[in-house]
Amino acid sequence: MSIDLTQFESLSFDCYGTLIDWEAGIAAVIGPWARRHNPEMTDEEALVAYSENEAAVLREAPGTLYPDALREAFRRTGDALGYPVTDDEADALGTSVPDWPAFPDSQDALTRLKKHYQLIILSNVNREGFAASNRRLGVEFDEIITAEDVGSYKPNPANFDALATRVEEIGQTGRLLHVAQSLFHDHAPRKAIGVPGVWINRRHDRPGWGATPDPRSDVAVDAEYPSMAAFADAVDEAFSA
Template identity: 25%
Template sequence: MTRFDGVRALVFDVFGTVVDWREGVAREAAPFLARHGRHDVDPHAFADAWRARYQPAMEECRSGRRPFTRLDVLHRENLEAVLADLGLDPRRIGEAELDDLNRAWHRLDPWPEAVAGVTRLKRRFTVAPLSNGNIALLTAMAKRAGIPWDAVLGAEVAQAYKPRPEAYLRTAEVLGLRPPELCLVAAHNDDLRAARAAGLVTAFVPRPAEHGTGQTADLTPVEPWDAVARDFQDLAHRLGC
């Protein structure tokens, strides 16, 4: 008997685990930067700079210094800060253009095997995101990419950002499950560590290209997670799907 014998649902970290955020944001940033005369800015570096503000922005909410604020709003604020760092005045760029670039996070492509893998896993388990993304973002992403979630759960469900324990526990509660009946699938060891502390089952799937060719973190599991797989197809095989 394994811990998976009692698991009824798999919930997935999304940014980096299900979708390739770096390539997607860079793809949409390239024409934006060109239109505004910044051919000298590497679109991948732009994506990295935008993403670098992700955790600090959420930490303002986690710490209580700011009320819970959905990720679309935080992304937009972070975008304006990154543009200002580049010497581009957001006030001189149309609201519609800024909003469209901000929705690059809604249009990210899944990793090559992700959709087929989730589809296989869905045969045995309920599948849903457990992401810091908001419901509108995750719904648009799933619709465009064909990710077959059984439910779309955004961070608004928990009113908390990972790795706060509420993010995991309230997700289990909403799905009508006890924590040991829920497994987090993630490419990030720290996310899995927090999920395990909340009582969830854990599955590690590495995404060694998430941060580009120079990635050094999360290449391997750092703890004995309940499952370790090469990708979602391999995870489906290991779980008998």
């Protein structure tokens, strides 16, 4: 599996799971809640229980702002597990996005990548939520497309159609590479529009899918790296050669 990283001029990124550690952010709220009801439940088990509920909410209510989607996904997770979720607990998750940490390598990797490419965000949150995360990343993106802008959530094809339209407007058609962790949210739909993709496999050293639903099918990627740092290293090496 190889790809010429120097042939591209723009990189589009998923944010949550790729640049921001959304599993840590979600688990910080739902993990303690789950253990209040079942001391044996791990963060991983809570995330797996949560993942399909969030995907269902985003699919069924595409116009819902992400904080409200988080609240509803938490309530559905409670219903599925048989544990109550109070309004305060739902609000704790709904307002938590600004607290979600960046992965330690994200800012440095983005800073290095910006020397070679335009950087685009295609994110499954609202504008306000991404603005808070962007402050943690410390990099100015050239284009930002959120679910709030599109009116739907990945893996809805409309989000990738919006990306393709914007890339065409800025004259980068055919020179875009999509970089993302989620096979479910990102790599399956970006494949459908013919955009090559890099898988940042943040869970390479852990089994299962965590907060990301199982893609339920094989999804082809053009390159795979265990971290943003490893991807940035490969880019630096390619351009130096």
